[in-house]
Amino acid sequence: xxxxxxxxxxxxxxxxxxxxxxxxxxxKKINDFENQMDLSSLKRKKRLLYRQIKELEMEFDxxxxxxxxxxxxxxxxxxxxxxxxTKINANxx
Amino acid sequence: MNSNKKxxxxxxxxxTVVFFWIGWVSSNPKDEKAMASFISVEKLLNDKMKKRTKxxxxxxxxxxxxxxxxYLDCSFVLKEGAAELKVKYDRSRPDLFKDGAEVIxxxxxxxxxxxxxxxxTKCASRYEGDLRDESSYKLTEIET
Amino acid sequence: xxxxxxAVALNLAFGFSILSIICLxxxxxxxxxxxxxxxxxxxxxxxFFVFLSTFILWYQLIISNFDIDYVARYTSIxxxxxxxxxxxxxxxxxxxxxxxxILSIFATITVLQNQSKHHxxxxxxxxxxxIIQLFFLILTNFVTNPFMPTDADFVVANGNGLNPLLQxxxxxxxxPTLYLGYVGFSVPFAFAISALMNRDxxxxxxxSIRRWTLVAWLxxxxxIILGGWWAYQELGWGxxxxxxxxxxxxxxxxxxxxxFLHSIIIQEKKDMLRIWNMALIILTFTLCxxxxxxxxxxxxxxxxxxxxxxxxPIFLIFVFLILIISFSLMYxxxxxxxxxxxxxxxxSRESGFLFNNLVFVVMCFAVFWGTLFPVISExxxxxxxxxxxxxxxxxxxxxxxxxxxxxxxxxxxxxRNTSKQSLIKNFTFPILSGLMAxxxxxxxxxxxxxxxxxxxxxxxxxxxxxxxxxxxxxRTKKFNESIFKALFAMVSKNRxxxxxxxxxxxxxxxxxxxxxxxxxxxKEFSLTKGQSDHVAGYEFTLLxxxxxxxxxxxxxxxxxxxxxxxxxxVTNLYPExxxxxxxxxxxxxxxxxxxxxxxxxxxxxxxxxxxxVDNENGVAFIKIMVNPLVRWVWIGGYILVIGTxxxxxxxxx
Numbered sequence: 053x054x055x056x057x058x059x060x061x062x063x064x065x066x067x068x069x070x071x072x073x074x075x076x077x078x079x080k081k082i083n084d085f086e087n088q089m090d091l092s093s094l095k096r097k098k099r100l101l102y103r104q105i106k107e108l109e110m111e112f113d114x115x116x117x118x119x120x121x122x123x124x125x126x127x128x129x130x131x132x133x134x135x136x137x138t139k140i141n142a143n144x145x
Numbered sequence: 146m147n148s149n150k151k152x153x154x155x156x157x158x159x160x161t162v163v164f165f166w167i168g169w170v171s172s173n174p175k176d177e178k179a180m181a182s183f184i185s186v187e188k189l190l191n192d193k194m195k196k197r198t199k200x201x202x203x204x205x206x207x208x209x210x211x212x213x214x215x216y217l218d219c220s221f222v223l224k225e226g227a228a229e230l231k232v233k234y235d236r237s238r239p240d241l242f243k244d245g246a247e248v249i250x251x252x253x254x255x256x257x258x259x260x261x262x263x264x265x266t267k268c269a270s271r272y273e274g275d276l277r278d279e280s281s282y283k284l285t286e287i288e289t
Numbered sequence: 290x291x292x293x294x295x296a297v298a299l300n301l302a303f304g305f306s307i308l309s310i311i312c313l314x315x316x317x318x319x320x321x322x323x324x325x326x327x328x329x330x331x332x333x334x335x336x337f338f339v340f341l342s343t344f345i346l347w348y349q350l351i352i353s354n355f356d357i358d359y360v361a362r363y364t365s366i367x368x369x370x371x372x373x374x375x376x377x378x379x380x381x382x383x384x385x386x387x388x389x390x391i392l393s394i395f396a397t398i399t400v401l402q403n404q405s406k407h408h409x410x411x412x413x414x415x416x417x418x419x420i421i422q423l424f425f426l427i428l429t430n431f432v433t434n435p436f437m438p439t440d441a442d443f444v445v446a447n448g449n450g451l452n453p454l455l456q457x458x459x460x461x462x463x464x465p466t467l468y469l470g471y472v473g474f475s476v477p478f479a480f481a482i483s484a485l486m487n488r489d490x491x492x493x494x495x496x497s498i499r500r501w502t503l504v505a506w507l508x509x510x511x512x513i514i515l516g517g518w519w520a521y522q523e524l525g526w527g528x529x530x531x532x533x534x535x536x537x538x539x540x541x542x543x544x545x546x547x548x549f550l551h552s553i554i555i556q557e558k559k560d561m562l563r564i565w566n567m568a569l570i571i572l573t574f575t576l577c578x579x580x581x582x583x584x585x586x587x588x589x590x591x592x593x594x595x596x597x598x599x600x601x602p603i604f605l606i607f608v609f610l611i612l613i614i615s616f617s618l619m620y621x622x623x624x625x626x627x628x629x630x631x632x633x634x635x636x637s638r639e640s641g642f643l644f645n646n647l648v649f650v651v652m653c654f655a656v657f658w659g660t661l662f663p664v665i666s667e668x669x670x671x672x673x674x675x676x677x678x679x680x681x682x683x684x685x686x687x688x689x690x691x692x693x694x695x696x697x698x699x700x701x702x703x704x705r706n707t708s709k710q711s712l713i714k715n716f717t718f719p720i721l722s723g724l725m726a727x728x729x730x731x732x733x734x735x736x737x738x739x740x741x742x743x744x745x746x747x748x749x750x751x752x753x754x755x756x757x758x759x760x761x762x763x764r765t766k767k768f769n770e771s772i773f774k775a776l777f778a779m780v781s782k783n784r785x786x787x788x789x790x791x792x793x794x795x796x797x798x799x800x801x802x803x804x805x806x807x808x809x810x811x812k813e814f815s816l817t818k819g820q821s822d823h824v825a826g827y828e829f830t831l832l833x834x835x836x837x838x839x840x841x842x843x844x845x846x847x848x849x850x851x852x853x854x855x856x857x858x859v860t861n862l863y864p865e866x867x868x869x870x871x872x873x874x875x876x877x878x879x880x881x882x883x884x885x886x887x888x889x890x891x892x893x894x895x896x897x898x899x900x901x902v903d904n905e906n907g908v909a910f911i912k913i914m915v916n917p918l919v920r921w922v923w924i925g926g927y928i929l930v931i932g933t934x935x936x937x938x939x940x941x942x
Contacts, residue, residue, distance in 0.1 A: 065294075065341060066301070069334050073305075076326035093406045100496060104558075110783065113763035115711065116638075116703045152632050152640070156647060163651045167658055167684060176679035183663060183673040199675050216901065216910055217813055237813050237900040237912050240881040251677075 091143045094136055101133045178262075181251050186228035189254055199251045200259070205229065206244040223250065223259070234261045241266040292357055295345035296436040299386075302338035303430050305331050306423040313416045317486075325412060332400055332415045335422055336393035343390040346383065346435055350376050355445040358437040359383055365450030372451050375461035379451065381585055381600070382435040384464065388581065389425040391465075391472040396422065399476055403497075410494060413483035414476075421475055424607055432603065452880075453841055453869050459519040467512030467539060471577040473505025474546065478574035481567055485618045490563055490625045495553045500937065502553070506546050507933045513539050514926040525883050525898050527811065527914040529922065532681040537660040538580035541653050545573040548649035555642045559704070561630050562639075564619070565646050571615040576653075579608050634706040641699045648695060652688045659684065686738055690745060693800055696793050697749035700756050718755060723748030742804040746797045753790050753797075760787070780935065788936025795932055798925030805893075805918025813900065813912045816849075825915040826854040827895065832861075834902070834909055843871040844884070845902045847909045851888065851895060862886040864899035864911070893917040 105126060112122040174180055181199040189198060202225035212218035217237060223230045232250060242248065242264070252261035313328035315321075346359070350373045355361040363376040363383070378384040396418045403411055429435060439445050477498035484494040516536065517529035530536060549569040555562045582604035619626065632640050658665075659681050666674040701707075701715040726747035730740045757776070760783075764775035780787040812824040816831035823829070833848040845866045851859040865884040873879055888895040896914040903910070 065298075069301075069337055073327060073330045073334050076323045076330065079323055079326075081321065081323065093408075096406065107783070110760075110763070111704070113767060114759045115763075117705075118703075118708075121705060149631055151635075152643070155635075156643075159644075159647055159651070163654075166687075167655055170680070170684050171658075171662070174680055175683050178677055179680035179683065181675050181677070183675045216815060216903070216908075237898070237910070240883060243877075245877075251675075 091140065094140045094143065098133060098136045098140065101129055101136065105129050105133075178251075186223060186225040186230050189259075190228060190230065194254060197251065197253055199249060200230070201225065201247070201249045202228075202230075204242070204244055204246045204248060209242075209244065220258075223248070230259050231257065232259045232261055234264050236262070236264070239264065239266045291345050292349055292354065292436050292438070295342045295349070296434065298338040298342040298345065299426065299430050299434070299436070302335045302342065303423070303426040305334045305338065306419050306426055309335060309419045310416050310423065313412045313419075317412050328412070329400055329404075329415060332419055333397060335419065335426075336397045339386075339389050339393040339422070339426075343377070343386060346386060347374065347377055350374070353448065355448050356439055357435075358439045359435045361439050361445050361448040363449065363451060365448040368448075368451050369456065371461060372456050376451060378464045378468070379455075380435075382429060382433040382437070384468075384585065385425055385433060386429050386435050387465070388468055388472060389422060389429060391468055392418070392422055392425065392475055395472060395476055399479075407493070407497060409487055409489065410480060410483045410497070413486045414479045417479035417482045418475060421479075428600070428603065432599065457519075457523065459515060459522070463512060463515045463519055466508050466515055470505050470507075470509025470512050470539075471542070471581055473501060473508055474542070474570070474574045474577050476501045477505070477549075477570050481570045482615065482618065485567065485615075485622050488622060488625050490622070492557050492560065495556050495566070499553065499557075502546070502550055503933065503937055506543075506550055507930065507937070509539065509543050509546060510929060510933075511926075513543060514923075514929075518923065518926075521919070522885070522887070525885050527809070527896050527898075527916060528806075529919070532656075532659065532678045534660050535584050537656050538576075538583040541656055541660075542573050542576035542580055544649045544653040544656070545569050545576060548646045549573055551642055552646050555639055559630060559639060561628050561632070562643065562646070563626050563628050564623075565643070567619050567626060568616075569646065569650075571612070571619070572650075572653075575608055575611050575615075578604065578611065582608065636702060636707045636712065638699065638702040638704050638707075641695065641702045645692075645695050645699065648688060648692055652685060652692070655684045655688060656681070689800070689803075690738065690741055693742070693745045693749060693797070696796065697745070697752040700790070701752055715755065719748050719751035722751040739804055739807050742800060746801050746804075749793065749797050753793055756790055757787075784938050784940075785936045788932045788934070788938075791932030791935060792929050793932075795925045795928030795930075798921045798928060800925075802918050802920070802922030802925060805916065805921070808917045809914065811912065811914040813910070815903075815908050815910045817906070817908050822911075824913045827859065827913075827915065828852045828854075829862075829897075829911070829913060831909055831911075834907055838871075842867045842869040842882075844868075845899070845904075845909075847899050847911065849897060849911070860888045860895070862888060862895070862897040864897040866899040866902050889920055891918075891920050894919045 108117070108122060108125055108129070111117050112119070117125075177197060181197045182194065183199040183201075184194070186200055186202055188194075189200060200223060202223045205222040205224045208222035210220050215235070218233075218235045219238065220231065220233045223232050234250070247267040249263075249265045250259065250261040251263040252259055254260075309328050309331035312324055312331055316324035316328055346357075349357050349360050350364055351370070353360060353364060353366055353373070359380060359382060360376075363379040364373050368376070376383065378387045396415075399418065400411075400415060403414075407414075480494040480498045484490065513536075516539070520531070521527075521529040546569075549566060552562050552566050552569060556566050582601065585600060585604075632643065634640065659676050662676045662680075663673045666672065697719060701719070703711055707715075723744045727740055727744035730743050735743065760779045761772055761775045764770055764779055765772065768775070768778075770778065810825040812822070814822040816822060816829070818831055818834060821828050821830040828851070830850045830852075831847060832850050835846050835848070837844050837846065846863055847865070849862045849864070851862060853859050864886045867882045867884055869880040869882060870878050883898050883900060886897050888897075894914075894916045896916055898912040898914075899909060900912050901910040902908070
């Protein structure tokens with residue numbers, strides 16, 4: 053009885069992890085990987101950029117930057133946002 | 146001068162000031178208790194160093210004498226290897242101070258006696274892990 | 290059977306770490322995604338085996354299996370349960386396994402969180418984390434193995450047990466908190482190395498690690514404060530910071546980490562200070578490893594570690610490797626790291642942050658210098674010269690005051706350049722407040738750095754309140770909100786910024802507490818029943834001296850009545866003199882201990898120590914310390930934690 057318990061423990065704690073680790077090596081080569089990853093990073097980046105624009109407006113309200121700087125930086129960020137949106141749409145296709 | 150150069154100069158300036166500041170304090174500490182030379186008892190006795198020194202060693206068994214008139218005042222003999230030194234200390238003694246304790250004292254040597262104003266014992270309670278007396282542990286023999 | 294399983298699990302983790310590094314490295318060369326997946330899973334496997342190994346050791350500690358050396362050294366059958374758990378980090382080999390355990394938790398989280406992002410960065414992130422795990426696996430497998438069997442040819446009936454003096458909650462929490470901080474910086478470091486390897490100098494890696502950095506910083510700060518609190522409450526020398534090498538070892542990474550935390554704001558917003566940020570995170574992580582090394586290897590002539598161990602050289606080698614490899618990488622990528630953006634003016638927020646970095650690094654160097662002074666002086670002059678608190682204080686107080694001033698100045702500077710009118714508009718109120726405070730304090734009779742410290746504190750608090758006011762009025766004007774709604778919305782929408790300001794308030798309070806140290810008074814005297822003595826305007830009368838026997842110690846309890854200089858009753862203090870193991874036939878095993886009693890108010894702490902007792906004559910030897918403003922340090926600490934939590938509060942998106 054005892055050795056059934058021992059062998060199952062050995063199986064769970066030692067054999068299974070090894071199987072878990074080498075399993076991917078038996079798949080066919082993956083190509084789609086890259087695109088999948090990028091979509092969520094792009095979406096994240098879009099959110100971050102929007103947040104940065106909002107912060108910029110707040111800094112202006114408080115008086116930490118002047119109008120000219122606000123306009124310049126905001127324009128730069130908006131350009132970045134549209135680039136990201138283009139990439140997102142391209143990815144979705 | 147372009148602004149990058151300005152900033153590099155500022156940084157270099159700050160670093161120079163800091164080096165001088167640290168160097169100056171290292172050579173002329175304001176408080177005499179800031180520094181002490183950590184030397185061996187043997188070297189202290191040979192060189193009869195007058196500067197503030199720090200010594201390490203063991204409390205010689207049976208050498209602790211507590212003053213009758215002032216409980217805080219005590220003297221003992223510090224033993225490091227073969228060298229022995231008479232020490233006087235007049236502050237409250239740490240709990241672990243006793244015969245054979247490992248101590249570090251700081252103070253001044255004058256005419257055959259070391260006047261210590263700091264005394265530390267191997268502090269069991271300060272840091273876990275290092276504090277345990279690792280050299281021995283309770284081994285109980287089982288009768289067979 | 291299971292102890293062997295624990296050791297085997299560690300072996301497997303070691304093997305997996307090597308495989309993971311090789312696998313992912315090959316992936317970076319041939320782009321075969323299957324290798325990435327396997328490498329990633331190998332990394333999870335390392336963590337799995339480390340968890341297994343740790344839980345097995347914990348189990349052995351709980352069941353008190355004294356066949357394992359570690360269990361016999363640090364626990365006994367009588368040790369309370371919670372301290373059997375905390376025994377995991379009581380000794381050297383266990384604490385290294387514990388470091389590895391926490392690192393594995395963080396590595397697992399990092400891998401799982403990033404399965405669908407940062408595809409470019411992740412391979413080298415995982416490689417870096419695996420290399421760090423590998424280092425600790427080498428230590429725990431081959432140098433100091435927690436599963437070593439007890440070296441005895443008879444059965445060990447009971448272990449050494451944990452010294453009752455160590456059995457208090459703070460002692461249990463302080464090391465893990467610090468470790469969570471030390472280990473926490475591995476992740477930002479791994480991302481930094483990855484960014485360097487990938488020639489990726491965008492702000493992507495910064496955005497990924499911001500929260501990690503803040504969490505690690507929170508743990509490191511809390512760990513340091515807890516250490517000070519414990520020293521003050523338990524050790525009986527009346528202070529909370531002694532500039533001890535081990536304390537300094539935790540403070541140095543804190544300094545560079547704080548600089549890093551601030552500096553990455555600039556990189557995120559303005560894409561500047563890239564080289565600084567790389568250097569700062571590398572330094573921080575290195576100092577964390579160095580800190581672990583200083584604490585665990587016994588290399589410094591600290592009273593707390595008389596014996597050097599073989600661990601020292603190995604850690605040192607690791608530290609040098611990290612520095613050499615990381616900085617070489619930085620050098621190789623220097624052209625990509627250099628930013629095209631330029632600093633435009635000395636009175637800009639960017640330059641304020643630059644100066645901030647500089648001051649933090651300078652203070653870190655100063656502490657490093659003082660800590661290593663004995664080693665340096667011995668190498669250079671032949672005599673080891675030790676330095677004590679007066680040395681550190683003399684060097685660091687001015688630098689600290691400059692930092693305090695910067696805390697106030699920074700937020701008031703605008704981006705790129707602050708116009709003259711803005712300078713006047715923003716700085717007038719705070720500077721006036723600071724000056725007025727200075728005049729008042731000098732009038733009261735304070736001098737020198739005390740006046741500067743208090744006045745700067747007022748200055749900084751004035752600037753922080755100005756910031757809050759500006760933010761609130763901007764909102765009330767724009768959205769017509771009530772003040773409270775505006776405050777709540779403002780903080781809620783800018784958690785980092787306003788959380789940060791609250792942390793600064795905490796720091797100011799701590800500075801106020803530190804300044805109180807200049808007014809500490811102490812006196813030692815003896816009292817018999819009914820006798821009194823005076824210290825700092827208070828009268829201490831011994832009312833009663835009693836004795837009692839408790840389960841694991843014997844105690845003499847003094848009842849001391851405290852009255853102030855007007856004769857008003859203040860409090861009673863009950864410091865105790867205890868003897869632990871009092872029934873032990875071996876007199877040398879009996880351990881005396883002074884149990885302090887502290888009366889604490891915002892104004893001052895009255896700290897009483899029962900140094901010794903003369904039983905026959907009924908004499909109690911008492912030491913009294915009157916320490917002003919200490920409470921502000923702890924209050925500041927709480928505020929710091931609250932501020933950080935606000936900054937960390939997750940957003941819905």
